[in-house]
Amino acid sequence: MSREAILKKFEPSLDNILYILHELQDNNTQHYISKEDLKACAEYLNLPYSYVHGVATFYTMFSLKPRGQHIIRLCDSPPCHLMGSASLLDYLKKKLNIEIGETTTDSVFTLELSSCLGVCGVAPAMMINDEMFGNLTPEKVDAILEERRKSR
Amino acid sequence: MVPYRKRRLQEQKMIKATINNVDIEVAEGTTILEAAKKLHLNIPTLCHHPDLTPEGSCGICVVEVEGFPTLKRACMTLLEQGWKVYTNTARVRNARKEIVELIFSNHDTDCLTCIKNGKCELQDLAATLGIRTFEYPKADKKKEIDTSSVAIIRDPNKCILCGRCIQVCSKIQTVNALTLSQRGYDTVITTVFGEGMGNSVCVNCGQCTVYCPVGALYEKSQVEEVWEALNNPDKHVVVQEAPAIRATLGEEFDLEPGSLVAGKMHAALRRLKFDAVFDTNFTADLTIMEEGTEVVERIKAGKNLPVITSCSPGWIKFMETFYPHLMANVSTAKSPQQMFGPLSKTYYAELKGISKEKIVSVSIMPCTAKKFEAQRPEMKASGYQDVDFVLTTRELARMLREAGIDLKEMPDEPADDPLGEYTGAATIFGATGGVMEAALRSAYFLVTGRELENIDILPVRGMAGIKEAEVDVDGLKLKVAVAHGLGNARKLLDKVSDQLAKEGKSEYHFIEIMACPGGCVGGGGQPWGSDMARRARRGETLYEEDKSLPFRRSHENPSIKAIYEKYLGHPYSDKSHHLLHTHYYKRSPLDGKVLLEE
Numbered sequence: 133m134s135r136e137a138i139l140k141k142f143e144p145s146l147d148n149i150l151y152i153l154h155e156l157q158d159n160n161t162q163h164y165i166s167k168e169d170l171k172a173c174a175e176y177l178n179l180p181y182s183y184v185h186g187v188a189t190f191y192t193m194f195s196l197k198p199r200g201q202h203i204i205r206l207c208d209s210p211p212c213h214l215m216g217s218a219s220l221l222d223y224l225k226k227k228l229n230i231e232i233g234e235t236t237t238d239s240v241f242t243l244e245l246s247s248c249l250g251v252c253g254v255a256p257a258m259m260i261n262d263e264m265f266g267n268l269t270p271e272k273v274d275a276i277l278e279e280r281r282k283s284r
Numbered sequence: 285m286v287p288y289r290k291r292r293l294q295e296q297k298m299i300k301a302t303i304n305n306v307d308i309e310v311a312e313g314t315t316i317l318e319a320a321k322k323l324h325l326n327i328p329t330l331c332h333h334p335d336l337t338p339e340g341s342c343g344i345c346v347v348e349v350e351g352f353p354t355l356k357r358a359c360m361t362l363l364e365q366g367w368k369v370y371t372n373t374a375r376v377r378n379a380r381k382e383i384v385e386l387i388f389s390n391h392d393t394d395c396l397t398c399i400k401n402g403k404c405e406l407q408d409l410a411a412t413l414g415i416r417t418f419e420y421p422k423a424d425k426k427k428e429i430d431t432s433s434v435a436i437i438r439d440p441n442k443c444i445l446c447g448r449c450i451q452v453c454s455k456i457q458t459v460n461a462l463t464l465s466q467r468g469y470d471t472v473i474t475t476v477f478g479e480g481m482g483n484s485v486c487v488n489c490g491q492c493t494v495y496c497p498v499g500a501l502y503e504k505s506q507v508e509e510v511w512e513a514l515n516n517p518d519k520h521v522v523v524q525e526a527p528a529i530r531a532t533l534g535e536e537f538d539l540e541p542g543s544l545v546a547g548k549m550h551a552a553l554r555r556l557k558f559d560a561v562f563d564t565n566f567t568a569d570l571t572i573m574e575e576g577t578e579v580v581e582r583i584k585a586g587k588n589l590p591v592i593t594s595c596s597p598g599w600i601k602f603m604e605t606f607y608p609h610l611m612a613n614v615s616t617a618k619s620p621q622q623m624f625g626p627l628s629k630t631y632y633a634e635l636k637g638i639s640k641e642k643i644v645s646v647s648i649m650p651c652t653a654k655k656f657e658a659q660r661p662e663m664k665a666s667g668y669q670d671v672d673f674v675l676t677t678r679e680l681a682r683m684l685r686e687a688g689i690d691l692k693e694m695p696d697e698p699a700d701d702p703l704g705e706y707t708g709a710a711t712i713f714g715a716t717g718g719v720m721e722a723a724l725r726s727a728y729f730l731v732t733g734r735e736l737e738n739i740d741i742l743p744v745r746g747m748a749g750i751k752e753a754e755v756d757v758d759g760l761k762l763k764v765a766v767a768h769g770l771g772n773a774r775k776l777l778d779k780v781s782d783q784l785a786k787e788g789k790s791e792y793h794f795i796e797i798m799a800c801p802g803g804c805v806g807g808g809g810q811p812w813g814s815d816m817a818r819r820a821r822r823g824e825t826l827y828e829e830d831k832s833l834p835f836r837r838s839h840e841n842p843s844i845k846a847i848y849e850k851y852l853g854h855p856y857s858d859k860s861h862h863l864l865h866t867h868y869y870k871r872s873p874l875d876g877k878v879l880l881e882e
Contacts, residue, residue, distance in 0.1 A: 167477065180454070180460030181476050181873075181874045182460045189467075190464075190465075
């Protein structure tokens with residue numbers, strides 16, 4: 133969908149800024165909000181560019197940098213921590229050869245941390261895009277990533 | 285509890301409470317900080333500023349209120365009936381120290397080499413609270429200093445995230461160049477995409493430097509360049525000082541705010557070894573001749589009304605960025621600084637028989653935007669950059685101190701001829717409404733050939749955000765308006781834009797806009813500590829000088845008559861056009877860059 137068509141779906145009201153930013157980000161094949169997106173949003177809502185930039189950087193679900201096809205969000209809350217998310221993080225970093233916030237060179241995976249995903253019963257947990265995975269172990273992570281890599 | 289933003293002081297219902305066991309009765313809606321002040325109790329603050337809405341971002345002003353488990357921020361908590369407040373308990377003192385120590389852990393504490401050394405609110409606070417050790421380890425990562433702007437430097441390593449700069453930039457000036465980015469520990473104050481102030485909509489007004497409590501925002505200094513020129517025997521260095529400097533420079537030398545130091549300033553500059561000490565006030569009078577003539581011509585022709593003043597370079601960039609549709613309304617007359625520049629390298633150079641490339645033209649300005657203005661590529665009417673270096677009031681004070689010159693002890697000396705003589709009309713340029721008043725004094729004469737009798741045009745004076753007046757000029761009711769501070773300008777110009785769009789004309793004939801609250805006396809290059817009350821006091825000083833001068837109308841200035849006779853011909857002549865008038869560019873409202881015409 134074109135940027136203009138996305139904007140037109142919403143009333144030009146400040147209340148809609150988060151919806152608009154989400155749609156613009158989802159619409160981008162690289163899953164990020166581009167400079168042009170921010171400018172278009174600022175102009176459409178008649179808001180200062182700096183204000184829209186402030187909003188987009190405040191919320192961790194938004195990215196101003198291009199991201200991979202699959203976004204891994206590993207839960208960083210205390211229950212997952214107790215259940216071993218820290219060592220899973222190390223495992224993921226090593227396996228993908230990237231740091232938090234970075235994207236693999238083949239642009240398939242981006243590694244991020246998330247606050248509580250609300251599934252503490254199956255800790256440690258992570259999300260890939262919109263899908264949830266619990267009771268993670270390194271072996272399980274291997275299988276999930278392998279399957280994702282194939283499905284690209 | 286009532287939140288601060290819902291506070292109402294006008295109802296005047298009185299409430300009783302105690303602070304440190306002392307009874308106090310105050311109007312409902314008074315903050316704990318204000319109430320304590322009435323008892324002569326100073327609660328320390330850091331992010332708080334009298335001109336701004338409290339945001340409570342620093343937490344230094346915490347106090348204990350009996351019956352509440354947590355400490356309360358005195359700056360934004362409204363006192364309530366029956367409260368027992370304690371401002372000096374062990375818990376409160378420890379909390380304050382802890383906060384300052386935490387700020388230190390994330391702040392470059394290289395005070396000795398900091399521009400704010402001795403004038404820093406954080407330094408004062410550390411002294412007040414008796415902090416003697418750094419309790420927390422330092423954050424290791426150095427952040428990059430933003431030097432992208434020609435006017436303002438931003439050092440994020442000094443920033444304490446109080447948010448004052450953002451509030452003045454977005455609420456008072458409505459420019460919105462600065463913003464908070466990221467969250468939590470990663471929070472920074474920055475421009476969009478961190479591209480730097482020089483690549484943003486920043487209009488260089490410098491109000492952020494005035495409101496910053498620490499050394500995170502300050503002018504890009506040209507002091508070293510000026511020292512070098514002064515020490516170069518091949519150069520002929522001339523200096524001009526803006527109208528507002530004479531009402532503020534004294535503050536840097538422990539004189540009372542509002543002390544008039546015009547004569548001392550000229551003497552001090554001579555002792556710095558400038559080859560000629562002139563005065564921007566002379567070209568302020570010249571601006572009135574050119575701009576006044578333009579106003580009269582345009583009113584006669586009914587063309588591009590209202591005329592809007594062009595003296596304030598912060599306002600000019602603001603107009604180019606946010607109000608380009610009013611470009612034709614803005615006077616083409618250059619600002620007094622930029623009229624002085626080319627004249628120093630043409631008229632004066634020729635009179636003196638000095639070649640222009642030998643002349644270094646320095647200006648002392650209350651303003652950071654003047655640095656940007658001097659470096660605009662079109663400002664080369666003399667064939668060279670017309671104004672070479674611009675120093676703020678603060679930079680001049682630093683030079684004088686370094687040279688061991690105590691302004692207080694200087695004799696009163698006049699400026700040099702032929703670019704130094706000035707009238708009262710010129711000196712009031714430094715206060716909001718001053719340009720308007722000066723223009724009206726001369727416009728009346730230009731239209732009627734008679735002198736305006738009552739030249740004190742009081743409705744355009746003072747600190748009201750938008751002022752209006754009507755002046756009868758031979759039957760023509762001239763409607764004028766004055767706005768200072770870009771937020772006020774925006775209000776006025778939205779109204780004007782609306783009138784122009786709907787009716788094809790505006791109710792106003794002539795509008796004065798100054799970017800900074802209070803006009804140039806409140807400029808971004810003025811001594812630290814400019815709150816609104818001090819700006820008002822400085823402005824009054826200029827009106828007092830106006831009253832004391834032999835000539836109070838620009839067209840009466842003998843040196844102005846002489847320059848038209850000997851050099852320029854008449855106002856609006858071809859020569860004037862070449863040297864004293866300019867043009868503007870449309871800029872992007874996203875990054876402030878000049879947009880190329882389609």
